[in-house]
Amino acid sequence: MNTFIKNVNSLMKMHSDGILGGEIMPEDVLIDVVKEDELMDVITLAMALNYQRNAYTLWKSVVQAYQDPVTNWIFSPTLVVNRNIDELREALLLHRVGLQPNRHPVIWHRVAKGIFESSDKGNVEGLIKCVHSDIALLKEIMQGDRKSDFPYLSGPKIFNYWLYVLETYTNVSWKSRELITIAPDTHVLKATVKLGLCSEEVLNGGADDRQTVATAWEIALAGSGIAPIDVHTPLWLWSRAGFPPLMD
Template sequence: MENNIFLKNVKSFIQMHSDGLLGGEIMPEDVLIGVVKEEELMDVLTLAMALNYQRNSYTLWESVVKAYQNPETNWIFNPILAANKNINELRAALLLHRVGLQPNRHPEIWQRVAKRIVKSSEKENVQGLIQSVQSDIATLKGIVQESRKSDFPYLSGPKIFNYWLYVLERYTNVSWKSRELITIAPDTHILKATVKLGLCSEEILNGGADDSKTVAIAWETALAGSGLAPIDVHTPLWLWSRAGFPPLLVS
């Protein structure tokens, strides 16, 4: 496909998203809006995202809201409390509203991430972590995906890491440096939409690590010089797929 035609199609579904023509769908994390306090949102998004692996995202974030609104369990979203709590108490709280599903693995991951967040700055929260790297994605990537990778299970994976950066930008006041480094987060909907647009062949629908990398590189290449960063197309692309690929309104 000629790149100018491709970019017209991309701009078309972005406009359709802006005009509310993609089925009126909301993103899974939208359930947090108006529920989670602004000053706690970074911590909630980060800790819960650390368990967003092979999960139904809508169900996960609905569970997060239930746990957050329950006075008996909302402490799990406080990194300091989660880092220092008895693991059995943490397990019970995570499982109560099904924020965690695996009784051993998920509490261990949650607490490990919480401990690293606490150690990352004097603020002992995600905001402090981000401020410690001066909102620079390259530096943060070096920590989460390299030097401290073992402290960020799941979150250090390329798909979840990039999506985490995206939701922090979308739902909080984070303004990233070098945001062009946020690659598209290729889940099932992104893969299907990428094929639908003709950017990649159907072979990438297997969804393996190599397929995800292929898709990420393809989007970086296709959008180079367009004024769009790959992550800018994530939500409209995702919703376009979820809506069943309504015809693009290309002028």
């Protein structure tokens, strides 16, 4: 086993042993709160707002909006597409699910409409059933034919992490799971550099840099039995923890 894969395995073991912290992940607040048949919609719509904020704060706001009978309709694509943008704006801002009064309601409505029109059931579960849980087919829709209907969510960073979150928190079982690439956010970029897989140049964080990191992980893990997305959370927590030394 080469040194790099040994270090990756060490990092994953540190995560599984709880050494990196993160026993409570941001999305964990949804557990036992959101109904199982609504969870996919809640996750998907909330993740569509580009995620450029503290994830723990975002998901707490989502739970507050979900539990409030005045605002919980925002997580139903069918209801969203039948409400006007002013009503949606007010509901999104009430619990700070949305922060940008003009941009966020437009994005939320567009994604809800994209889900509604791509699914025979008008929701995310129906969309996934339409593609038979096949990531390759889902990519064709969300990153191809209907990309404009899924702003941000269709981008490589959020799209791949979205697939991972759905797999982790709902009952979806993906076909072509190897197509879920790593989701290179700031913490993942820093951890990738720390492991020596990429140079510090990728820390600029541009689209090309993120693609470089995602590709580097695909190549590095090929044949290792480790799926790229499976190292996302260990890398993220390792960076947040200040890079404690890897165990031997």
